[in-house]
Amino acid sequence: MAAPKNRRSVFLGRLPLPERNYLADALRTETVGGVLLLAAAVAALIWANTPLRDSYESVRSFHLGPGSLGLDLSLEHWAADGLLAVFFFVAGIELKRELVAGELRDPKAAILPVVAAVCGMAAPALVYFTTAASGGGSLGGWAVPTATDIAFALAVLAVIGTALPSALRAFLLTLAVVDDLFAILIIAIFFTSKINFAALGFAVVGLAVFWLLLRKGVRGWYFYVPLAVVNWALMYNSGVHATISGVAMGLMLRCTRRDDERQSPGERIEHLVRPLSAGLAVPLFALFSAGVAISGGALSDIFHRPETLGVVLGLVAGKTIGVFGGTWAAARFTRAELNPDLKWPDVLAVATLAGIGFTVSLLIGELAFSDDPVLMGEVKAAVLVGSLIAAVLASTLLKLRDNKYKKLCAEEDRDDDENGIPDIYEQDTPEYHLRMAAKYEAKAAAHRKLAEVAGHGTTDDDGPA
Incomplete structure (x- = not known):
């Protein structure tokens, strides 16, 4: 019998097994990196708010690099423009995949997920714009609360111990990937003031060479790493934010598998580079960027100054309303039906979790208020406060459903036939039922044999002489 034409699709349903395995591997690295990111942010705050604060400023303002090439940069600058290029390179591969x-x-x-992510960026920008305009503040920070930090969000999940089902994790990851795409476009379009067309032209040539080597199947890191560094330097000197070169190179990698491949080149390189991004590049950026002086008075000012209040409200309220509202509207008008194992409060919890906008929000804050260091520091503090509030609210919502999540995760991971493939992916196959029947029959035969042996032993010992 044919399926009805208007059958509703399932939203947040079971992932295909290869996608689930990839997601588990990717999020495992991101979770560890997120914990390191969290530790680096705490270390930066402690360092910047103790008597050692002068040494913190000295270290992050220390300059090094060849000035003749326009690369005599502070450590803080190297972290924001150099190390984050690695982060955006991985983001480019994720997006391509x-x-x-x-x-x-x-x-x-x-x-x-695309509508949810777009609404989840538009709503915070609108909240910031409304708040800043009504208070007579600067409108230049509208993009600060628009990004989601997947590593920090997963660190929160790791800390509170919530076993989030893979479908919800995939939804969060997809949101973050689309967020990264729009953050890249925002940085490229709105935070590029003067362009050196000669340097930009050479950067484009370098990217073309990178693409050509990939298409010719040339192998060897000694070709690609020096070329990537040159492309990054040219992009930096062009006036376009240097992280764009990382994204461009990530998007050029092939992420589809051929018949004789276990992994595509993109997956293989991402597997190698992701630990460097999550474990080193992003935590070091946090260490040099998150160190802002925070006092009781400064914290109260965050809720009175229009720019900083706009950032906090944008992350906490704007993100939640945008992601949840966009998801609900898209589901309503595309006839997508929510997975019956999950509820709309679960989507609300993930939408709240998306309000953790740490790494990219700090970067955009630096770019938006580069001409006002005092306001830049206050906006960074607002990003930290808004992300913290979002994390607490999301943790509370997730904890309310923790037992349900644990049951769903246990069901996803159950492997009774011990063949390395979760049973949930085999339940509809005749082979699975035959294999399980044979296994249970073997167990039953073993139990009968033991019972017979035990029965004979009892008769010999306890019977009449």
């Missing part, structure tokens, strides 16, 4: 093999490859399936 999502577009060709992940949640975004099918336009019908992609519409929900």
